[in-house]
Amino acid sequence: MLVLLLIQIMAIVFFEYPRPYKAITWVVIVIIFPVLGYVLYFFIGKEYAIKRPDSQGDQLLEQVREQLADRSRRKREEECPNPAVGPDGSLDMKLEHAASLPVTAGNETTVFSEGTEAFEDMLQAIASARHHIHIEFYIIRDDQLGLRFQQLLIRKAREGVKVKLIYDGIGCHKLNKSYMNRLHEAGAETGCFSPPLRSFFTRRLNYRNHRKIVVVDGIIGYFGGLNIGDEYLGKDPKVGFWRDTHFRIEGDAVGWIQYTFLTDWYFVKKEWLNDPDCYYPLRAGKGKEWVRMIKSGPDEPILELFFSCFASAKRRIYIESPYFVLEPGIILALKTAAVTGVDVRVILPAVPDSKFVHLASMSYVQELLQAGVRFFLYEKGFLHAKVIIADDLACSGSANMDIRSLYGQFELHAIFNDGTTVNKLVRDFERDMRDSREIVLCQYEQRPPFHKYKETIARLFSPLL
Numbered sequence: 001m002l003v004l005l006l007i008q009i010m011a012i013v014f015f016e017y018p019r020p021y022k023a024i025t026w027v028v029i030v031i032i033f034p035v036l037g038y039v040l041y042f043f044i045g046k047e048y049a050i051k052r053p054d055s056q057g058d059q060l061l062e063q064v065r066e067q068l069a070d071r072s073r074r075k076r077e078e079e080c081p082n083p084a085v086g087p088d089g090s091l092d093m094k095l096e097h098a099a100s101l102p103v104t105a106g107n108e109t110t111v112f113s114e115g116t117e118a119f120e121d122m123l124q125a126i127a128s129a130r131h132h133i134h135i136e137f138y139i140i141r142d143d144q145l146g147l148r149f150q151q152l153l154i155r156k157a158r159e160g161v162k163v164k165l166i167y168d169g170i171g172c173h174k175l176n177k178s179y180m181n182r183l184h185e186a187g188a189e190t191g192c193f194s195p196p197l198r199s200f201f202t203r204r205l206n207y208r209n210h211r212k213i214v215v216v217d218g219i220i221g222y223f224g225g226l227n228i229g230d231e232y233l234g235k236d237p238k239v240g241f242w243r244d245t246h247f248r249i250e251g252d253a254v255g256w257i258q259y260t261f262l263t264d265w266y267f268v269k270k271e272w273l274n275d276p277d278c279y280y281p282l283r284a285g286k287g288k289e290w291v292r293m294i295k296s297g298p299d300e301p302i303l304e305l306f307f308s309c310f311a312s313a314k315r316r317i318y319i320e321s322p323y324f325v326l327e328p329g330i331i332l333a334l335k336t337a338a339v340t341g342v343d344v345r346v347i348l349p350a351v352p353d354s355k356f357v358h359l360a361s362m363s364y365v366q367e368l369l370q371a372g373v374r375f376f377l378y379e380k381g382f383l384h385a386k387v388i389i390a391d392d393l394a395c396s397g398s399a400n401m402d403i404r405s406l407y408g409q410f411e412l413h414a415i416f417n418d419g420t421t422v423n424k425l426v427r428d429f430e431r432d433m434r435d436s437r438e439i440v441l442c443q444y445e446q447r448p449p450f451h452k453y454k455e456t457i458a459r460l461f462s463p464l465l
Contacts, residue, residue, distance in 0.1 A: 025461055060272050061263060068255050068280065072102045075252050079105045079288070101293050107251030108287025109416065111424045112224070113385075115232040118246040119145065125216045125248075126152055131278055132162040134261045136213040138171035138398075141229035142179045149228055150179060154186040163188035166264055168209045169195040171227070191268035193410075207298050210398050210409040212246075213261050218281045221249050221257035223397055223412050225384050234381065239351050241381025243432065245320075245396055245425070247414065249291065255280050256293035260412055263295075289421065294397065294413035302399050302413060303406040307333050309390040316343040318389040318429050321401035322382070324348055324361035325462045330406075331364065338372035347432050349384075350377035357402075359458035369441040376436035383432065386413075387425055394422045403462065 112118035126133055126149075133156060140146055157163045165183065167175070169192050180190050193209040214222040224246030226232050234242045249257070258279055266272045273279060296302035310317055310333035317337055324346065326334075338344045346368075352358030365375050388395040397413030399405040416422055 060274055061266065064259065064262075064274065067276075068259060069102050071255070071280075071282075072104045072252055076103060076105045076290075101256050101295055103290050103292045104252035104256065105290055106287055107249055107253045107289040107291045107418075109289055109291065109418070109421045110248040111421060111428070112226075112246040112248070113243070113428050115226055115234070115242055115244060115246075118222075118224075118226055118244075118248075119233070121248055122214055122222055123148065123152060125220050125222075126156065126214070129156055129161050129216045131217050132164070132215075134164050134213065134215040134258065134265075136166040136209070136211050136261055136264060137227050138168045138208065138210045138212060139227035139229055140167050140172050140175055140179070141227075141231075142176050143230045145230050145233060146179070146228050150182065153183060153188055157183070157186040157188040164261075164265060165190045166193055166209070166261070166268055167191075168193045169198075170208050171210075189269075191265065193264065193268055206404075206408055208409050209264065210405065211260065211264070211412045212398050213257060213412060215254065215258050215261055218258055218279050219250060219254060219283060221254040223247055223249075223257060223414070225386050225398060232384075236382075239353055239382035243378065243381055243383050243385055245385040245387055245428070247396070249414075251287050251289070251291070253291040253293050253414070256295070257412070260293070260295045264410070289416070289418035291417075292415040294395070294411075294415065296399065296413065297410040298408055301407055302411060303327060303329070305395070305413075305415075306330060306388065306401075306406070309388055309393070309395060310334055310337055313337055313342050313390040315391050316389065317345070318387070318426070319344075319346045319401060320383060320385045320387040320429060320432065321346075322349055322353070322384045322386070323357050323400045323402040323405075324364060325357065325402035325404075326364050327403055327406055330401075331368070334368060334373055335371035338368070344368075344373040345376065345429075345433070346373060347376045347378055347383060347429070347436055349382050350379045350437070351382055353382060356458055359455050360462040361402075363455035363459035363462075365439060366441070366444060369439065369444060375439040376433055377439065378432055378436045380432075380435040385428075385432075387429065389422065389426055389429065392419070392422060393417060394425045396425065 110121070112121070133153065135149075135153070140149075153163050153165070163183070163186075165180075165188060167180075167190065172192075173196060183190055194207070212223060212226055214220075225244045226246045230236070231239070232242050232244065234240060236242070262273050262279065294302060294305060296305075307329055310330065317334070334344055348361060349358070369375060386396060386398065386400055388401075394416045395413055396416070397411060399409070399411040399413050405411055416425070
């Protein structure tokens with residue numbers, strides 16, 4: 001038995017040597033549950049296997065990607081022939097390597113700070129669709145808001161608009177099958193991203209699609225932190241008011257939101273939709289913003305991008321996230337920034353939706369407070385916004401500040417350089433600070449030993465969260 005246990009431990013160390021914090025977690029699990037622990041690791045713990053682009057569909061995806069990148073480059077050159085005038089500061093240049101998609105020009109962004117206004121805008125845009133509606137959400141509820149979306153999509157499908165919807169198999173595991181059946185009867189198409197049972201046997205159960213996307217006629221795009229459900233309107237009695245950040249965008253960046261959806265559609269349905277005139281229409285952008293979309297996942301981690309933001313900032317780093325489960329490199333970057341004089345502030349929810357994840361998040365607070373990072377707990381309701389502000393640049397979308405988003409989930413983020421959008425996000429952050437209470441180091445160090453013990457246990461298992 002001891003030999004078998006040693007073999008299991010050696011196998012985990014071999015596979016996870018680049019991620020020692022994850023290896024430690026799985027070694028502890030294997031020691032506690034010698035056989036079961038390794039079986040769980042084999043099915044849900046091993047690194048995502050990246051598939052090489054060798055099929056015809058993969059080659060088409062790459063061709064479209066190159067065409068869109070060329071179009072984005074030409075659009076930038078039209079708007080800004082002199083590169084020195086564009087958003088090419090030192091921080092943005094350092095992000096060039098970390099980001100997988102190019103900067104786009106001619107964009108106009110609307111920032112929504114809570115659900116009601118965002119959902120009404122989405123529903124209005126969907127109602128105006130003429131050719132197609134593409135929707136992708138991690139969570140869809142069969143509640144009042146979910147039924148509003150469903151009924152509108154059914155109406156548009158019956159009008160002849162092409163409706164396609166992607167939902168995540170884990171995020172929507174409580175969704176009644178009749179919800180999708182009613183869409184199918186109206187002519188809409190749906191696809192499940194990694195159904196749970198199939199994902200278990202393909203060892204991808206832990207890699208979820210966390211994106212939240214709406215694209216209307218290839219012209220209007222939405223993304224951010226909101227899923228479809230009444231709790232995102234503040235109707236959950238457990239957490240109350242729901243504070244989130246979501247975006248509507250028009251301009252060249254919509255092409256990359258569309259590309260992200262169509263890539264996922266190909267993954268789910270093995271159907272590649274390649275009609276540039278319909279899905280990537282050429283339109284004169286009425287906006288002037290430069291935006292870089294960030295399509296991330298286990299094959300394109302967002303970790304390097306976040307690290308570049310923190311390591312390059314000179315004046316300020318503001319972070320809002322519902323979950324704060326950190327990778328060692330991020331901890332070092334934040335501590336280094338704080339001790340060198342950068343104003344580092346973090347807002348976390350005071351009312352958590354998951355007590356265990358909240359304990360893991362709070363386990364990082366003391367050491368970062370000691371380095372000079374300031375922490376605030378949002379008390380108005382539940383904070384679900386995912387925002388990073390580094391100097392005059394902002395990064396926001398669907399990715400949380402946790403290991404799952406950094407490594408394991410498919411996310412969609414954006415980097416904003418425009419002063420109007422960045423300033424709006426800064427004002428939201430400052431308002432959220434006023435609705436929060438600051439954590440004081442001397443008081444936090446006096447929390448009960450049993451509470452520290454619970455934080456330690458939660459942190460140990462945080463790579464699995």
